Amino acid sequence: MSFVKISEQPSLYENLEKKSVREILEDINQEDQKVALAVQKCIPQIDKLVSQIVPRMQEGGRIFYMGAxxxxxxxxxxxxxxxxxxxxxxxxxxGLIAGGDIALRNPVENAEDDEKRGWEELQEHGINEKDTVIGIAASGTTPYVIGALREARKHGILTGSISSNPDSPMAAEADVAIEMIVGPEYVSGSSRMKSGTGQKMILNMITTSVMIKMGRVKGNKMVNMQLSNKKLVDRGTNMIVEELGLPYEEAKELLITHGSVKKATDFYKQNH
Known part of the structure; x- marks a missing residue:
């Protein structure tokens, strides 16, 4: 199958090594400004995917991200x-990455070329019809992802894909294909740049909207966040002060006792 790999096309900029640092930075920023607009065009597809994920997660389903x-x-x-x-x-x-967790820090040779491994990993996690599998690949050609999506779909599991090329083999295997066309990279083929930035934006959009719809946010606040450091304890305490009108120390004690803003405020309201 031949299709145009926009993500691999030559950069719009020449002789990068001859440019000043300032010119390089301004060029990269110029390119980065295209990303949010490319993501904006994908909103209908992101909406379509999220709207199908939420009811599945409400029944205990999970999201699996897959990429290399x-x-x-x-x-x-x-x-x-x-x-x-x-x-x-x-x-x-x-999140599953071709080559396993070691691949987070090191390139793992040929890991992404194994078309069977992705589905095997999903089976190791006991994948079922309530789950969603989202493939991520700038090129849209990663065998590890394509094989997993194909098998997931055969088993009646919702599939999505995020790519930077139109009409890719990966998109063909997805129920909902998100195609974010950001154009050639500043350094030709370096998909860690615009493609990576756009992917991060879309992933934020997917999980944030899903979690809001799952009731994990109240008003505009992270009422279920983990209290893993002083900054977050302080933020949570201030949320309780604002909502219940309690003195700071009392709010803090309530928060630490119950472990989350939501549990603390729910307990207080039921008992006062």
Whole structure:
């Protein structure tokens, strides 16, 4: 199958090594400004995917992100930020990267070329029809991801994809294909740049909107965040002060006793 790999096309800029630092920075920023607009065009597809994920997660379903290299790392990053931000167990959003966790820091040779491994990993996690599998690949050609999406779909599991090329083999395997066309990279083919930035934005959009719809945010606040450091305890205490009108120390004690803003405020309201 031949299709145009926009993500691999030559940079719009020449002779990068001859430019000043300031010129390089301004050029990169110029390119980065295209990313949010490319993501904006994907909102209908992101909406379509999220709207199908929410009812599945309400029944105990999970999101699996799958990718290799930068794409895999970004999936693992987004998944790892869900427990501290929203107080969800780490089993709800799971990031899988070709080559396993060692690939987070080191390139793992040929890991992304194994078309069977992705589905095997999903089976190791007991994948079922309530789950969602989202493939992430700038090129849209990563065999590890394509094989997993194909098998997931055969088993009636919701599949999504995020790529930087139109009509890719990966998109063909997804129920909902998100195609974020950011154009050629500043350094030709370096998809850690605009493609990676856009992927991060879309992953933030998916999980944040899902978690809001799952009731993990109140008003505009992270009422279920983990109290893993002093800054977060202070933030949580101030939320309780604002909502219940209590003195700071009393609010802090209430928060620490109950472990989250939501549990603390719910307990106080039921008992006063």
């Amino acid at each position: 290299g930068t794409s895999g790392r970004l999936g693992v990053l987004d998944a790892s930020e869900i427990p501290p931000t929203f107080g969800m167990p780490p089993t709800y959003v799971i």
